[in-house]
Amino acid sequence: MSVAHMSEHEREEAETHEQRALGFWLYLMGDAVIFALLFATYAIMIPGTAGGPTGKQLFELDNAAIETVLLLVSSMTFGFASLQVKAGNRGAVLAWLAITFLLGTAFVFLEVREFSGMIAQGAGPDRSGFLSAFFTLVGTHGVHVTMGLIWIVILGAQVALKGLTMPVASRLHRLGLFWHFLDIAWVGIFSIVYLPGLL
Amino acid sequence: MEHPETRHGLRSYLIGFVLAVILSAVPFWLVYTHALPPQRTLLVIGIAAVLQVLVHLRFFLHINFTTTPRENILALVFTALLLFIMVGGSFWIMFDLHSRMML
Numbered sequence: 001m002s003v004a005h006m007s008e009h010e011r012e013e014a015e016t017h018e019q020r021a022l023g024f025w026l027y028l029m030g031d032a033v034i035f036a037l038l039f040a041t042y043a044i045m046i047p048g049t050a051g052g053p054t055g056k057q058l059f060e061l062d063n064a065a066i067e068t069v070l071l072l073v074s075s076m077t078f079g080f081a082s083l084q085v086k087a088g089n090r091g092a093v094l095a096w097l098a099i100t101f102l103l104g105t106a107f108v109f110l111e112v113r114e115f116s117g118m119i120a121q122g123a124g125p126d127r128s129g130f131l132s133a134f135f136t137l138v139g140t141h142g143v144h145v146t147m148g149l150i151w152i153v154i155l156g157a158q159v160a161l162k163g164l165t166m167p168v169a170s171r172l173h174r175l176g177l178f179w180h181f182l183d184i185a186w187v188g189i190f191s192i193v194y195l196p197g198l199l
Numbered sequence: 200m201e202h203p204e205t206r207h208g209l210r211s212y213l214i215g216f217v218l219a220v221i222l223s224a225v226p227f228w229l230v231y232t233h234a235l236p237p238q239r240t241l242l243v244i245g246i247a248a249v250l251q252v253l254v255h256l257r258f259f260l261h262i263n264f265t266t267t268p269r270e271n272i273l274a275l276v277f278t279a280l281l282l283f284i285m286v287g288g289s290f291w292i293m294f295d296l297h298s299r300m301m302l
Contacts, residue, residue, distance in 0.1 A: 018268070025271050029278040036282045040289045065227050072219055075259055079212035083205050180259040184252055190223075191248035195230050199237050 010166070017170040024174045028181050031144075035185050038137040039192055046197075048129035055134075055197025058123055060114070064194035067110050068186065071145075074103035075183040082176050085169050090159060093172075097156045100179070104149045111142045138193065141185050148182060151175050215258025222251040 006014065046055070081096035115135070118124065125135035155175055158168050226244040229235055235243065256262045262275065 022270055026274055029274050032278055033281055036286050040286045044293045068223050076212050076216045083208045087205050184255045187248055187251050191244050195226055195244050198230055199240055
């Protein structure tokens with residue numbers, strides 16, 4: 001829709017959407033600072049194992065590879081949902097959101113299984129400075145993904161009940177920024193935590 | 200997906216996905232096979248990670264210099280500067296402290 005064909009009300013809504021997208025972008029940049037400092041803390045704490053297990057003994061490359069695939073595919077499927085929002089195709093939006101939700105849930109499941117396995121063998125966050133930093137960094141990312149999943153459910157319900165109205169589409173846009181951002185954070189995690197740890 | 204804008208968007212996500220798969224597969228493969236010495240593998244992991252972040256920004260978050268609002272680019276560049284100072288400064292201080300404590 002070109003700007004000339006918009007009513008006064010629609011133009012105002014579009015402007016609000018732009019402002020909120022910028023506000024949310026600023027939040028994400030703040031989140032990026034948090035993640036970067038958790039990465040720096042982790043990198044400095046790698047030698048601080050206090051005689052406990054190292055990353056090489058604890059990490060599983062297969063698990064990290066599967067998690068990477070799940071999150072990357074989910075980023076793409078969310079992109080497909082965004083395209084269907086633009087096309088105004090409500091059913092397809094719901095289908096792609098559902099697929100994204102399942103992929104994200106599988107990711108969180110693998111992460112929780114990894115964490116509980118480590119804690120069960122005495123390698124919890126209280127074991128060493130290295131493990132405190134590991135659980136803080138990877139756990140913070142996992143909490144973000146979990147929040148993203150809750151957000152997908154809420155917006156899925158809004159799409160189903162209210163349809164693809166301008167406010168709902170605007171919220172979906174911000175959720176998309178959040179979801180793609182989490183995949184970028186994961187690139188940092190497998191490149192700084194898992195791959196060098198298993199080298 | 201007949202809408203031209205949609206088709207263009209679909210291509211963007213697919214290109215981004217393929218590039219991201221390649222940039223993930225190469226470092227994982229190197230760690231699986233130990234095809235290169237550790238130092239070189241670390242270098243490849245680092246380069247692939249930086250490239251993949253750029254791929255995500257360009258093809259998934261659609262950051263570019265024509266349609267992305269100026270404020271968003273400024274915020275991104277400012278954040279990059281902050282990260283450089285904070286992360287670089289942390290490493291500088293901690294490694295300096297480390298080498299002095301060893302003396």
